[in-house]
Amino acid sequence: MFEIMKKVFGLLVVTLIMFACSESDDTGIMTDDEGGVNPPVGTFDRSAMLSNWADNIIIPSYVDFDTKIAALETAVAAFSADATTANLELVRSEWLTAYSTWQRVSMFEIGPAETVNLRLNVNIYPTNTTLIQDNIQNENYNLSLSSNRVAKGFPAIDYLLYGIAPTDEAIISKYEGSEADALRHQNYLSAVVGDIRLLSTDVLEQWQGDYRDIFVNNDGASATASTDRLVNDYIFYYEKFLRAGKMGIPGGVFSGTVESENIEALYAGNLSKQFFLEGLNATQDFFNGKAYNTNSTGESLNSYLEELNTVSDGVALNDIINNQFNTARTAVSNLRSFEEELAVNPPSDFLEAYNQVQRVVPLLKVDMVSAMSISIDFADADGD
Amino acid sequence: MKDKITQYLNSHTEAAPLAVFRVFFGILMFVSIVRFWSYGWIEKFYIAPKFHFTFYGFEWVRPFGDYTYLLFCICAVSSLMITLGWKYRWAIITFFLSFTYIELMDKTMYLNHYYFISILSFLMIFLPAGKYFSVDAFTLSRKRNIEPIQYIPRWTIDSIKLLIAIVYIYAGLAKLNSDWLLNAMPLKIWLPSKFDIPLIGNVLGEEWVSYVFSWFGASYDLFIPFLLLWKRTRIFAFVMVIIFHLLTRVLFPIGMFPYVMIVSALIFFDAGFHKKIVYAFAKFIPSLSRGAVKYPKQLLESNLYYKPKHPKVARVSLTVVAIFFIVQILLPWRYLAYPGELFWTEEGYRFSWRVMLMEKSGYAQFKIVDGVTGRRFYVDNTDFLTPLQEKQMSFQPDFILEYAHYLRDHFESQGHQDVGVYVESFVALNGRLSETYIDPEVNLAKVEESFAHKNWIKPFTDEIKGL
Structure with a gap:
């Protein structure tokens, strides 16, 4: 044993000397701030970022969303009372506004929204039209059951306002008057909108109540800390719901065949591209910490990365990510409507734009998460 | 003798x-x-x-x-x-x-x-x-x-x-490599994220702290057995053992390991x-x-x-x-028998006491191609893997290959024929920007696992000097 030890020790001394030499040879590697100013790292304040997220982005988004849903509720009531073309158009336009605003809050599936499963309750598509018809006819439905998630939310309203009959006149006639069948339709439409309202108000009230402080005060660094969790949720949203849900799945990326019946707002039509872009803007604005509906920015993933960039050889990862967001937006903006693009076989332009959207994923999931040392899941690790 | x-x-x-x-x-x-x-x-x-x-x-x-x-x-x-x-x-x-x-x-x-x-x-x-x-x-x-x-x-x-x-x-x-000693990597990434630790949290963001920890860690590992063996330094060494392992316990999620090592060190008394x-x-x-x-x-x-x-x-x-x-x-x-950078290819990485050396993460997207119909599509990894499995898979070649074979068998059992599996993957190592990891042109369905060098791993573009 002693002989072995002696050899190991000898080897050790040699390598140490080797390293001592190589160090003095190329001290250039030692520092990464050659010619630049190196602000102290670690000054980044995660709790400032959390406050910015909660106070300037998340809560204002929910406030706005709740207001838009309330307006939709009013419009539905007016339409039920008087099913005119003008009132139908009003409901449709309020639905469109609310659905667009939804694209701004969908990514915040944390805390209250996570508890009530907001996203699953509000935006599962394609909607199940058979189930909707059954519910309308039976009148015996409980929208809080998870089995009814495919028969409610924005996609169900899309069907109820655009797809339930072939023409606008025919649609209006479904809701017109006070006969049993018209009442059944009116009731279902208001029940679906009421269900969204209930959820949105619940989530908003919790954020305005205790949850804001719980969220902001959980400012540590662990798999259960707010930053780590919301970043995970954010990336999950980008990957699953924005990239895959709005583009990948309809484009046949995961099945090999185009599934144009799986686009968002199928019955209204020509909206899925707009919704996608709204969602993309929302994710980029969140990345940059942009206060809701304004141009002022606060502490964010962008500024966090800016801070950390001093560590990683001055490569501006935040700029790379913003550039890729921009490239993706340009690529998608240049498309015609998703319906038109998907009618092309194969939908090459659509898939090329999708690839640009896809390129953001590794930047967020690998480079950003790695730079911030965000935990993915709770388990023992020894870093190998 | x-x-x-x-x-x-x-x-x-x-x-x-x-x-x-x-x-x-x-x-x-x-x-x-x-x-x-x-x-x-x-x-x-x-x-x-x-x-x-x-x-x-x-x-x-x-x-x-x-x-x-x-x-x-x-x-x-x-x-x-x-x-x-x-x-x-x-x-x-x-x-x-x-x-x-x-x-x-x-x-x-x-x-x-x-x-x-x-x-x-x-x-x-x-x-x-x-x-x-x-x-x-x-x-x-x-x-x-x-x-x-x-x-x-x-x-x-x-x-x-x-x-x-x-x-x-x-x-x-x-730990005697340029990333650890000269760049204080990966501690320079990990330590600042531990700002919420009581007492020492607010200095962990300082760059010099990462260097101190890196050099201290390497010297500790190299010399502690000798300090424990030698009677005159034994008590001091044991105090160091306790400090070192409790510190790692506080900083990193390494479970029971610190306690195992502290108790094991008693054998030297x-x-x-x-x-x-x-x-x-x-x-x-x-x-x-x-x-x-x-x-x-x-x-x-x-x-x-x-x-x-x-x-x-x-x-x-x-x-x-x-x-x-x-x-x-x-x-x-055994890693010396393989070409390329060990940290990148991980050929000969395990079972070698390489601990806490890398902040490595990856992203792997698998493309399935039906060899007969030519139909192609991507896999949603969450359909098959847990988050932890996906994380580990995305930057380790042997995981990627095994998963590719699983996907091949899965989709062939679903009726696809002569399935080809390709991966688009990106890996970031110790603060470097992510790069393509596996050759996206290689059909992994046809690659056999072995102890031979995996030549379908893209070469590492930087250099890490040392052992």
């Missing part, structure tokens, strides 16, 4: 250090298993996943569904038996087999410290750790009036010291110290059992030497232990 070796192998020492080591080892293992169980990890990591990543050559090692709990039970019971020294040899063999089986079930869960436990328990099979201060010794004296032994071969205790020294020294050697512990335990037992059980003091002071029952078996044991150590010393160098 030969005489010296024979003389050494025939020399004896007090059995107390090995007995104390056995008692603590069993307790820590029991706690580890209970802890693992209580977190729901058996279900989460071994029962719930549809698919498990296996070790090359051990593909037959699989979880048993709900019976996996039974396996953990067996492991826990055997660890208690080890502590008690009750049917010690059976207990340690059972522990080694069950624990190793557990670790082989899914390499997603591979940790160097689990590997350490596995090989340590293997080594302990050949050590007479159950002969002193144990239920075995107690019952022998009661039933057959056989006096227990007091002295055991010196090498048996030294072998544990050697194993611990190997772990530390190789962990230290692995001399017999007098361990006898005090044994006597304290012996005193404690009656009060614990309300006087029902006493461990008679004369059983601890017998002056008898350990004599193996079958000298031939003893000789074989010694040979096995010698081969075991040769393998342990050579195994970490």
